[in-house]
Structures are given as C-alpha cells and as structure tokens.
Amino acid sequence: MELAEGKLKFIEAWGKLGSEWGINRTMAQVHALLLISPDALTTEDIMETLSISRGNANMTLRDLIGWGLIEKQHRAGERKEYFFAEKDTWTIARQVAQERKKRELDPVIKLLNELAEIKGDEKDPEYKTFKTSVNDINKLAKNVNKTLETMLKAEENWFWGSIFKIFK
Amino acid sequence: MELAEGKLKFIEAWGKLGSEWGINRTMAQVHALLLISPDALTTEDIMETLSISRGNANMTLRDLIGWGLIEKQHRAGERKEYFFAEKDTWTIARQVAQERKKRELDPVIKLLNELAEIKGDEKDPEYKTFKTSVNDINKLAKNVNKTLETMLKAEENWFWGSIFKIFK
C-alpha cells in the first residue's frame, strides 16, 4: 500500500470507529487528519482535504478543542489559526475516557443511586427483580467508575505495567 | 420515587446510554424492560409496554438474541414465544464487550497492521508522522485487545478482585 492510500484508509477507519462509538464521524476524521499531519493545519486545509464546509469544519474543530484532543496555534504575523493534535495515544485515550465519563457515566450513576432508594414490598416479584437489577448495575457502574478514575490519574507505564502483571 | 416511575426512568436511561454508545435506543430499552421483568415476556407485551410496532419488536428481539443478551423460552402447550434477559451484569458486560470487539476492534487492528507495513522515506516528515501515529495507536489497540481477551475469559470475582488489588 502507498502512503497516500494509507492516509485515506486511516482517516476513513478512524471515522468509522468514532461513529460506532458515538463520536461524530467528521470529528473523528478531522482528528485523524491532524494526527498524521506533521504540521498544524488551517481550517481551509481541513475543509479542502476532507471536502467539508466551513461551518462544519469550524464546529468540529471547536468540539475537538472541547474534548481536549486538539489545540490552536497562532503564528506571528499571521491572522489564520492553525490546529494540531495531541499525538500521545495514552493522553488521547485518557481525554476521551474523561469526557465520556463526565457526560455519560456520571449522570447514569446519579440516576441509579436514586433508583436504588426506591422502597417497596419485598414480596412483590416486580419490585424484587427491579431492585436486584438496579443494584447489580449500580455495582458494575461504580466499579467501572472507580477503574476510570484511577486510570485518569495514572501514568501510562504504570498503568499498562500493572494491567500486564494481572493479565500475564 | 415510585416503582412505576422508577421502571420508566430506568428504561429511558438505559435507552439513552445505549444510543450514546452506538447501540440502537429501542434495543437497549427492550433489554432494560426484560432486565427488570420477573417473568419472560411475549412480543405483544413488549410492543404494548414500549409502544413499538410488531416489526420493530421482532427485529430488535432477534438482534438482542444475536448479541447473546436475551433468550427465547417455549412453554408447553403454547404457540407464543417468550423472551427473557440474562440478568447477571458481569455476563452482560462480557457479552457486549465480546460482540463489539469482534465487530469493531478486530477489523481496526487488521487495518492498522496493514498500515504499519507501509514503507517510505524515513526523512519525509509526512511519512514519519504517519508511521509514528499508526504504530502508537496499534500498540494501544493491541493492549486493549489483550485486556479484553483476558477479561472475556475471566471469572467475575477473579477479575474485580485483581482490578481492586491494583486500584486499591
């Protein structure tokens, strides 16, 4: 495979993966493009390379900044803004985990705690099944949460080193 | 909060969480409904409770069976099919992880391996950046893959026990 073809495949695959995991396809593609670009790119560059509109490019870039995955760069004597991606995969993984935890896991945990409070007749099978499911999922969610929190604090080597020690 | 309200909230939240993670909202809702139902339900029950059409219910139930999250139950002397959910959260988490690994991670790893093969001029910054990104992501993907594979084999207690040992 040639480099040029490889780049396209990479961008396409990153986009598909993103959309399968609830991240806007274009956002993932812009991120992929910046990941494999040695230099920071302008909005124009991105619009052109990915054939997307100015509005779309602008919003997507803002979102990516919001996720902490890319940054703006200003160049002396130039009005244009340049964008570049954080390239360390461990940092990327952490940023994504952090954002999704905040946006999705935290609210669910909050609701589960409320649902766990519901009182009812222990002899009612409807109540018992509900209660058991909620409690079990609550337990799982809390474990996931705890694991994520620790991961967010962890250093890459420390983390993978420890994981590998268990999963020998 | 009352039980009835709690049930609705639970179904709604599960549906939302599903849709944020690339799983069809209705599919997640049907799953939620079966999770908190003490008895197996018929297609009719599900259609009625969630106000969805017969076709939708049928397709969704088939998908859930495909994911290994629910099963059919046949009752002696009855033509109707009943459905019930696997209720152990660890098993649910494993099934979902397994399916998504197979459908999404495995193809990406295959592509990354191909991209890692691409030869080029080591002095070309375009090539170097591409290569580095692909290699780094490849490494991350392989680690995730390895972790998932071990998790899929693991017993619940063993797994969480070990995780907690590191994340003390």
Add this chain to the structure above:
DNA sequence: ATAAACTTTCAATATTATTTGAAAGTTTAA
C-alpha cells in the same frame, strides 16, 4: 389439507443527526 396462531420481511415513512452556506460577527493593520 386447512385454518388459526403466530413470526418475519421489507418498502414506505418518520425521526434524528449531520452538513451546508450565506450572513453576521470579530479582529487587526494601516
């Protein structure tokens, strides 16, 4: 073999998510 009971299919439709592009807004240099 028939018909009732039930399940599956899929083209049409509805819903939701994404993208566009032109207008409005902002910043900077002269």
Add this chain to the structure above:
DNA sequence: TTAAACTTTCAAATAATATTGAAAGTTTAT
C-alpha cells in the same frame, strides 16, 4: 475608522437511521 481577513452562527437542506404495518411466510393442531 475602515476594510480586508478571518471566524462563528444557525436556519434550511440533506443524509443517515430507525420504525411502521400490512402482506407474506411458517408452524401446529385438528
């Protein structure tokens, strides 16, 4: 202060995804 260079916004258009429901298919009991 002006106007060019650039960025942001958002209503409308488009595209992607999910749902419906009626018809076709299947199974079982008689």
